[in-house]
Amino acid sequence: MNTNTQDSAKPRTASFAQSSSEIVANNISKSYGAGPFAKQVVSNCSFSIESNKLTVMIGPSGCGKSTLIQLIAGFESPDKGKITMNGKPITGPGKDRLVLFQESALFPWMTTYDNIMYGPRARGEDNSEAAELAEFLLNKVGLEAFRDKYPQQLSGGMQRRAELARAMINKPEVMILDEPFRGLDNMSKELMWEYYAGLYEEDRNTNFFVTTDIDEAIFLADRLLIMTNLPTSTRAVIEIDIPRPRRIDDIGNNARANEIKKEVMTLLHEEAMKSFSGGSKAAADFLDAYSKRAG
Numbered sequence: 001m002n003t004n005t006q007d008s009a010k011p012r013t014a015s016f017a018q019s020s021s022e023i024v025a026n027n028i029s030k031s032y033g034a035g036p037f038a039k040q041v042v043s044n045c046s047f048s049i050e051s052n053k054l055t056v057m058i059g060p061s062g063c064g065k066s067t068l069i070q071l072i073a074g075f076e077s078p079d080k081g082k083i084t085m086n087g088k089p090i091t092g093p094g095k096d097r098l099v100l101f102q103e104s105a106l107f108p109w110m111t112t113y114d115n116i117m118y119g120p121r122a123r124g125e126d127n128s129e130a131a132e133l134a135e136f137l138l139n140k141v142g143l144e145a146f147r148d149k150y151p152q153q154l155s156g157g158m159q160r161r162a163e164l165a166r167a168m169i170n171k172p173e174v175m176i177l178d179e180p181f182r183g184l185d186n187m188s189k190e191l192m193w194e195y196y197a198g199l200y201e202e203d204r205n206t207n208f209f210v211t212t213d214i215d216e217a218i219f220l221a222d223r224l225l226i227m228t229n230l231p232t233s234t235r236a237v238i239e240i241d242i243p244r245p246r247r248i249d250d251i252g253n254n255a256r257a258n259e260i261k262k263e264v265m266t267l268l269h270e271e272a273m274k275s276f277s278g279g280s281k282a283a284a285d286f287l288d289a290y291s292k293r294a295g
């Protein structure tokens with residue numbers, strides 16, 4: 001499959017400028033609840049989201065990935081350890097970090113274009129620079145012909161592409177995505193990977209992407225963080241040294257991608273087995289899904 005997202009792209013606009021930010025988590029722990037009902041979700045966990053790289057975090061279902069996003073976004077604080085952005089502790093939410101959740105939704109009463117322009121307009125920046133960037137993003141996510149359509153007139157995959165453009169127009173220093181393509185059919189998902197990677201490759205701003213899908217992780221990542229079972233910590237870090245732009249057509253035949261896939265599957269299988277022996281239903285489902293994929 002080839003969406004030609006690179007070839008059809010207009011020249012890069014000056015407004016899609018690069019910034020350089022990093023996030024470092026140092027020995028953090030987090031529990032929910034108190035006393036005998038306390039549940040530890042994160043345990044002595046350290047990792048870095050390096051500047052101008054696409055860091056993907058993969059871990060068993062229910063291991064604590066979204067909790068780590070809550071901590072990075074500043075919606076929650078760690079009980080122990082610290083998280084810094086560019087050397088300064090994260091003490092709360094900020095517009096320098098934008099989180100795109102799986103359940104993010106477009107405003108149904110706005111067209112695709114108006115949805116994308118929502119952020120700049122809310123900030124009183126409805127100017128030619130924002131309009132130029134909106135046009136650029138509409139083109140990059142292949143929705144030029146759907147600019148005046150309402151969300152209910154778009155397919156699920158188109159809606160996700162519009163959501164990506166609506167988030168990216170805000171040019172956050174760090175873009176954080178929590179399983180944004182979960183629930184899409186496989187073909188739509190693969191298209192999303194190419195569109196999203198194309199957007200990332202425009203400016204290579206710091207991106208942090210969380211998933212449970214190995215193929216998605218390897219296709220997208222510059223760096224891959226593999227997490228342990230609950231309470232989570234970093235099990236391994238793999239640099240994905242596969243040149244960009246990557247193509248869905250090619251990645252299946254890429255020897256390095258297949259080698260990494262085997263390594264990641266082994267690690268995740270071990271982690272899923274640990275929670276399976278603990279009786280977690282989510283972990284059992286995860287293990288089952290991966291056993292089927294492994295054939």
Ligand SMILES: Nc1ncnc2c1ncn2[C@@H]1O[C@H](COP(=O)(O)OP(=O)(O)OP(=O)(O)O)[C@@H](O)[C@H]1O
Binds near residue numbers: 033060063230
């Ligand atoms: N606010 C909360 N209060 C209590 N427990 C919570 C809270 N948020 C998460 N948990 C628990 O923490 C554990 C990890 O949840 P989390 O959503 O972080 O995992 P995840 O890795 O994102 O899972 P998934 O892959 O299914 O999205 C779960 O057992 C969950 O029930």
Ligand SMILES: [Mg+2]
Binds near residue numbers: 065066067178
């Ligand atoms: Mg989650």
